[in-house]
Amino acid sequence: xxxxxxALAASATLLAAPALRAQGTAWPNRTIRLIVPFTPAGTTxxxxxxxxxxxxxxxxxxxxxxNRPGAGGNVGSDAVAKAEPDGYTLxxxxxxxxxxNYSLYGARMPYKPEDFAHAGLMLQVPNAIFVTNDLPVKTLxxxxxxxxxxxxxxxxxxxxxxxxxxxxxxxxxxxAGIDMLHVPYRGSGPMLQEVIAGRIEVAVDNLPSxxxxxxxxxxxxxxxxxxxRSPALPDVPTTAEAGFPGVQATAWFGVQAPAKTPKPIxxxxxxxxxxxxxxxxxxxxxxDLGGMLPGLTPDGGTTPETFEAFVRAEIAKWTEVVRKSGAxxx
Numbered sequence: 001x002x003x004x005x006x007a008l009a010a011s012a013t014l015l016a017a018p019a020l021r022a023q024g025t026a027w028p029n030r031t032i033r034l035i036v037p038f039t040p041a042g043t044t045x046x047x048x049x050x051x052x053x054x055x056x057x058x059x060x061x062x063x064x065x066x067n068r069p070g071a072g073g074n075v076g077s078d079a080v081a082k083a084e085p086d087g088y089t090l091x092x093x094x095x096x097x098x099x100x101n102y103s104l105y106g107a108r109m110p111y112k113p114e115d116f117a118h119a120g121l122m123l124q125v126p127n128a129i130f131v132t133n134d135l136p137v138k139t140l141x142x143x144x145x146x147x148x149x150x151x152x153x154x155x156x157x158x159x160x161x162x163x164x165x166x167x168x169x170x171x172x173x174x175x176a177g178i179d180m181l182h183v184p185y186r187g188s189g190p191m192l193q194e195v196i197a198g199r200i201e202v203a204v205d206n207l208p209s210x211x212x213x214x215x216x217x218x219x220x221x222x223x224x225x226x227x228x229r230s231p232a233l234p235d236v237p238t239t240a241e242a243g244f245p246g247v248q249a250t251a252w253f254g255v256q257a258p259a260k261t262p263k264p265i266x267x268x269x270x271x272x273x274x275x276x277x278x279x280x281x282x283x284x285x286x287x288d289l290g291g292m293l294p295g296l297t298p299d300g301g302t303t304p305e306t307f308e309a310f311v312r313a314e315i316a317k318w319t320e321v322v323r324k325s326g327a328x329x330x
Contacts, residue, residue, distance in 0.1 A: 004015030009303075015091055025251045027265050028061040034255070036092045037076025039069045039187030042248055043125060043206035047253040048092040050285055051122055054276040065092075072162035072329065073097030073270045074110055081115035082122040085258035087265040091116070093256045094165040099314035103322040104162045104329055113315060118308040121294040123286050126207050126226040127168045129247075130219045131240070134198045140222040140242035143202065147178040156180045157200040159188040161329040165204040167318065168225055168249040170325040172204075175246040195219060206251045207232065225249045232290035239256035252314070254307055255295075270304040277301060 038044045045067065052063040068076035077097040083089035091097075093116070102109060121217050129140060137143045147154050156173075158165035161184040173180060183200055185191035188209040195202045196218050204225075210233060213219045223242045224230050239247040255273060257266060276282055277293055278301055286293065296306035321327075 005071065013269055027268070028059055029060045030063060030086065030088065032059070032067050032088050032090060034063055034090045034092055035071060035076045035080050036065055036067045037073035037094075037097050038159065038328055039189060041209070042188035044092055044094050044253055044278075045047060045249065046208050046289065047122055047291075050282065051092070051255070051273070051276060054279065054282060055272060058272050072101055072160045072166075073142075074101060076276050078110040080256065081258060082113040083119075083258050085260035085262075087257065087261055087269070089258065090119070090269075091256045094164070095250075095252050095318070096160075096315060098254070098256065100164060100167055100174065100318040100322065101128070101162050102315055103319040103325060104167075113311070115259050116256040117259055117266050118304050118311060119255040119257060119266050119269040120302040120304060121252060121296055121307045121310060122273060122277060122302075123294060124250050124252045124287070124290040125291040126224040126235070127165060127204050127249050127251055128207050128210055128214065128233075128290075129168075129172065129202070129204050129223045129225065130195070130210065130214060130221045131202050132195050132198045132200070133220055134247055135201050135220075137221065137222070140239065140244060143222055144176045144178055144244075147176075147180055147202075151179040152181060154180045155183045155204055157183045157191045157195060157203040159191050159205065159209075160184050160186060162327075164249055164251045165206070167321055167325065168204045168247070169202075170327045171249060171321060172244070172247050174325050175244055179296050192219075211290050223247075230290045232288060235241045252269045254302070254311075266304050270302070270307070272314060274301040274303065301306070 034048050036045050036048045048065045052065050055063045074098045080091035115218045137146050188205050195203045214221045221236045223239045225235055225239050225248055293300040294302040296302045
């Protein structure tokens with residue numbers, strides 16, 4: 001028997017088809033660009049390449065990843081905001097480019113929340129707080145005590161000014177009452193090289209970007225910034241367990257398109273993203289990297305509508321964090 005849900009889904013597909021054909025030919029009929037507004041090798045890039053691989057298979061057209069870093073994600077994001085709204089230029093947006101930057105950059109922002117349509121959330125990940133192996137601390141409490149004894153002497157690195165990593169570091173400084181100098185880099189790759197070399201003592205990164213270095217002992221993890229421990233690093237405590245419950249931050253990665261992209265395209269794209277994140281192979285890859293499923297629907301998935309509501313809430317949340325921390329960008 002045909003269930004009511006299946007019947008509604010079939011009706012939606014039939015209604016969407018004429019709208020897609022009205023644009024000339026059914027979408028997609030050529031290569032799609034997925035813009036990553038950060039450098040290669042970071043979590044945004046890793047997530048985008050996993051998604052592009054699966055969407056290529058599901059859509060029957062090549063989805064290529066194009067890195068366009070700069071200004072904390074603003075350069076690549078702005079390029080998508082101003083692109084043709086035809087479904088062939090998409091953005092791998094992040095908590096930085098899609099939420100934090102609006103309050104951090106203020107009047108200097110080249111785009112607005114209204115410049116984007118929301119397709120779907122791919123994953124959420126904890127941030128990890130870690131130190132170089134040369135630093136004589138093994139817990140977050142020891143780091144705080146060490147920093148308090150040396151105000152302004154420690155450097156904390158991030159993948160860029162205004163990123164969630166920068167703001168997580170600022171949140172730690174505010175909650176713990178410590179003074180460290182923020183050193184931004186153009187991506188996680190360059191930042192991690194500096195911490196491994198011992199030129200930066202403390203850093204925050206998305207868990208998928210740094211997990212390999214934490215597992216092999218090249219860097220020392222102190223805490224993850226989620227409410228529960230990460231199954232990928234079960235021995236690493238949460239910030240709450242380490243004594244700093246106010247330091248919680250989850251990074252996220254989703255897909256946006258130019259605002260006037262036709263709704264049937266957004267709906268199709270959202271359905272495909274939802275299907276991808278629910279595939280057992282994708283779930284396994286996300287979990288192994290230390291990530292979590294979107295979690296916006298009862299079955300752990302995502303829709304364009306739930307993702308749009310999620311982004312609105314994140315903008316409000318990070319506006320308050322920026323205000324309280326006093327964080328700025330040059």
